[in-house]
Amino acid sequence: xxxxxxxxxxxxxxxxxxxxxxxxxxxxxxxxxxxxxxxxxxxxxxxxxxxxxxxxxxxxxxxxxxxxxxxxxxxxxxxxxxxxxxxxxxxxxxxxxxxxxxxxxxxxxxxxxxxxxxxxxxxxxxxxxxxxxxxxxxxxxxxxxxxxxxxxxxxxxxxxxxxxxxxxxxxxxxxxxxxxxxxxxxxxxxxxxxxxxxxxxxxxxxxxxxxxxxxxxxxxxxxxxxxxxxxxxxxxxxxxxxxxxxxxxxxxxxxxxxxxxxxxxxxxxxxxxxxxxxxxxxxxxxxxxxxxxxxxxxxxxxxxxxxxxxxxxxxxxxxxxxxxxxxxxxxxxxxxxxxxxxxxxxxxxxxxxxxxxxxxxxxxxxxxxxxxxxxxxxxxxxxxxxxxxxxxxxxxxxxxxxxxxxxxxxxxxxxxxxxxxxxxxxxxxxxxxxxxxxxxxxxxxxxx
Amino acid sequence: xxxxxxxxxxxxxxxxxxxxxxxxxxxxxxxxxxxxxxxxxxxxxxxxxxxxxxxxxxxxxxxxxxxxxxxxxxxxxxxxxxxxxxxxxxxxxxxxxxxxxxxxxxxxxxxxxxxxxxxxxxxxxxxxxxxxxxxxxxxxxxxxxxxxxxxxxxxxxxxxxxxxxxxxxxxxxxxxxxxxxxxxxxxxxxxxxxxxxxxxxxxxxxxxxxxxxxxxxxxxxxxxxxxxxxxxxxxxxxxxxxxxxxxxxxxxxxxxxxxxxxxxxxxxxxxxxxxxxxxxxxxxxxxxxxxxxxxxxxxxxxxxxxxxxxxxxxxx
Numbered sequence: 199x200x201x202x203x204x205x206x207x208x209x210x211x212x213x214x215x216x217x218x219x220x221x222x223x224x225x226x227x228x229x230x231x232x233x234x235x236x237x238x239x240x241x242x243x244x245x246x247x248x249x250x251x252x253x254x255x256x257x258x259x260x261x262x263x264x265x266x267x268x269x270x271x272x273x274x275x276x277x278x279x280x281x282x283x284x285x286x287x288x289x290x291x292x293x294x295x296x297x298x299x300x301x302x303x304x305x306x307x308x309x310x311x312x313x314x315x316x317x318x319x320x321x322x323x324x325x326x327x328x329x330x331x332x333x334x335x336x337x338x339x340x341x342x343x344x345x346x347x348x349x350x351x352x353x354x355x356x357x358x359x360x361x362x363x364x365x366x367x368x369x370x371x372x373x374x375x376x377x378x379x380x381x382x383x384x385x386x387x388x389x390x391x392x393x394x395x396x397x398x399x400x401x402x403x404x405x406x407x408x409x410x411x412x413x414x415x416x417x418x419x420x421x422x423x424x425x426x427x428x429x430x431x432x433x434x435x436x437x438x439x440x441x442x443x444x445x446x447x448x449x450x451x452x453x454x455x456x457x458x459x460x461x462x463x464x465x466x467x468x469x470x471x472x473x474x475x476x477x478x479x480x481x482x483x484x485x486x487x488x489x490x491x492x493x494x495x496x497x498x499x500x501x502x503x504x505x506x507x508x509x510x511x512x513x514x515x516x517x518x519x520x521x522x523x524x525x526x527x528x529x530x531x532x533x534x535x536x537x538x539x540x541x542x543x544x545x546x547x548x549x550x551x552x553x554x555x556x557x558x559x560x561x562x563x564x565x566x567x568x569x570x571x572x573x574x575x576x577x578x579x580x581x582x583x584x585x586x587x588x589x590x591x592x593x594x595x596x597x598x599x600x601x602x603x604x605x606x607x608x609x610x611x612x613x614x615x616x617x618x619x620x621x622x623x624x625x626x627x628x629x630x631x632x633x634x635x636x637x638x639x640x641x642x643x644x645x646x
Numbered sequence: 647x648x649x650x651x652x653x654x655x656x657x658x659x660x661x662x663x664x665x666x667x668x669x670x671x672x673x674x675x676x677x678x679x680x681x682x683x684x685x686x687x688x689x690x691x692x693x694x695x696x697x698x699x700x701x702x703x704x705x706x707x708x709x710x711x712x713x714x715x716x717x718x719x720x721x722x723x724x725x726x727x728x729x730x731x732x733x734x735x736x737x738x739x740x741x742x743x744x745x746x747x748x749x750x751x752x753x754x755x756x757x758x759x760x761x762x763x764x765x766x767x768x769x770x771x772x773x774x775x776x777x778x779x780x781x782x783x784x785x786x787x788x789x790x791x792x793x794x795x796x797x798x799x800x801x802x803x804x805x806x807x808x809x810x811x812x813x814x815x816x817x818x819x820x821x822x823x824x825x826x827x828x829x830x831x832x833x834x835x836x837x838x839x840x841x842x843x844x845x846x847x848x849x850x851x852x853x854x855x856x857x858x859x860x861x862x863x864x865x866x867x868x869x870x871x872x873x874x875x876x877x878x879x880x881x882x883x884x885x886x887x888x889x890x891x892x893x894x895x896x897x898x899x900x901x902x903x904x905x906x907x908x909x910x911x912x913x914x915x916x917x918x919x920x921x922x923x924x925x926x927x928x929x930x931x932x933x934x935x936x937x938x939x940x941x942x943x944x945x946x947x948x949x950x951x952x953x954x955x956x957x958x959x960x961x962x
Contacts, residue, residue: 240892308771339810347802423707423892425920449855
């Protein structure tokens with residue numbers, strides 16, 4: 199059983215590595231594996247077929263490049279084609295020339311529109327805008343209350359529209375309010391609806407005509423399967439969506455819907471939701487998503503995150519220590535504290551390439567509380583122990599366990615993790631800390 | 647013969663199958679494979695028959711593994727028994743699917759214990775709260791006393807949403823303030839239900855991704871609390887799966903079964919164009935029965951799962 203598309207790709211390419219050149223035979227094998235991987239990832243079967251056809255054609259017509267192994271050649275073609283499908287650069291958010299701009303948030307029930315509307319408001323405010331929020335979901339019980347709570351949580355202004363139960367009336371009133379009071383973006387959270395529900399789809403048409411939105415964002419659940427193409431195509435045909443907001447990407451869903459939706463609507467994915475907290479919204483970078491699919495890890499996002507949180511001086515000190523191989527348990531503790539500042543651990547680990555020593559790190563299944571325990575254990579060590587881990591013998595381990603309220607076993611585990619961390623930090627220090635991103639594809643292929 | 651035929655027609659009329667047909671007929675099917683054609687034509691089985699069949703299964707979210715397993719079976723049988731035409735292929739694949747998917751006639755089951763405790767679990771946005779409203783209404787209609795435990799103390803306005811459904815169904819909600827410990831709300835609800843001799847307690851839980859370790863542990867804790875307070879509880883743990891869910895549904899079922907001990911599945915939002923085929927893969931791996939399907943937003947839009955109708959709808 200494969201954990202994810204990334205691993206599947208890697209296995210495929212590992213098998214191909216021994217081969218000297220691309221032949222019809224090994225191309226067939228690779229295409230079959232990629233097809234299954236994409237289907238497992240919930241990419242629509244027609245989209246998969248077209249994708250595979252294009253990659254196969256490229257592979258067959260490929261000139262023999264002595265510099266690249268067949269595996270590297272195929273991975274390069276797959277990568278190019280994925281980028282071609284997802285778009286080669288990040289999409290821009292469109293505002294209207296005469297504020298307020300209106301963003302219409304649409305989608306199926308349960309895709310995450312209300313939460314995303316709140317997150318978008320936060321994102322807009324962080325980028326210097328003044329959004330006004332409006333819910334026109336007059337159908338689902340407590341939907342408007344939900345947006346009100348979400349708005350309060352991100353400190354955004356909500357247009358309450360009390361006593362009004364018609365979406366169009368609400369929209370007109372809120373738009374007037376926004377223009378009069380100087381809000382530059384009106385975020386309109388609409389009711390979830392099935393694309394086969396004619397009456398409700400007509401309502402969206404009317405809202406569009408009335409509000410003339412600069413963005414119509416289709417909110418789609420990353421866990422969506424084959425049906426993604428149908429709902430997205432229907433919404434797009436009726437409304438002409440301007441972009442996609444892909445939610446719940448923090449789970450283990452492979453998110454093949456992203457590829458499907460992009461393929462049938464031609465519209466870019468603009469945002470991704472990566473958690474339940476209201477700041478867990480990120481702009482979508484296709485190249486990073488592709489890198490992630492191919493096992494190169496989302497190193498760029500990680501660096502950005504790291505830059506947001508890492509103390510630069512400390513990072514420099516750390517780099518120096520890594521170079522001199524002086525990474526101590528005290529540094530390990532600092533790292534843990536830094537990491538906890540960056541956000542939930544599973545999210546950070548998900549951004550790392552799933553190869554080499556880092557693969558084991560993910561399997562270690564660290565959770566937040568384990569970090570707290572680890573900190574406690576290191577705190578129970580003496581200064582000398584922290585700087586010279588070699589001296590920690592059985593006797594000392596017992597004492598540390600007692601002091602931190604843990605077991606010797608757990609202390610051993612921390613020491614083992616520390617050793618792993620040393621190894622890992624050494625291997626990424628070139629990329630992460632030095633700001634140098636290796637460009638040669640071969641560096642990302644499994645080494646064993 | 648004739649009455650049986652009439653029966654079948656009537657059953658179809660009331661089932662989600664026909665509702666589904668109506669719903670789908672309205673929409674222009676953007677990427678539709680003419681699957682039905684391959685079965686209606688009395689033509690010999692060839693590579694293209696199997697290919698269209700494969701597309702139909704994949705398109706219904708049955709997944710590549712289960713699909714290739716089924717196709718292999720057909721290919722095997724076709725060469726060994728000499729299947730003559732597409733109709734035979736259809737009945738063969740139908741039988742294979744029916745072996746995997748079983749419906750369990752919904753209504754619970756003997757309510758031997760009072761209160762009968764049902765915990766509803768699932769990832770975010772699948773329709774747990776709506777399902778609870780519909781389920782509570784069914785029990786009320788059958789003359790049972792019901793309490794709903796509002797243990798989703800996390801999502802904004804979740805309790806308010808539940809209260810409106812409670813009013814519609816005429817059922818009391820046991821709640822605490824936003825952010826309270828879900829297990830504490832559960833404890834309250836069970837205590838109140840025991841005192842009032844309530845027949846059924848339906849427990850709403852916050853939507854959670856199955857990858858969130860801590861949140862899954864919270865479900866384990868709720869199970870423990872239920873077991874401690876009421877003998878044999880939870881008597882049912884229903885996993886709600888959205889019909890649009892792709893292969894990730896299998897992972898959801900796996901993880902929720904591990905932590906919460908899922909006893910049955912509710913497949914929601916079948917009134918769209920999604921077929922919900924992932925439950926086939928789930929049933930195949932975990933052998934969990936599908937109990938109900940949700941086919942709309944009205945309070946009576948929750949109906950018992952019918953395996954035959956479901957399997958037929960996969961080829962619509």
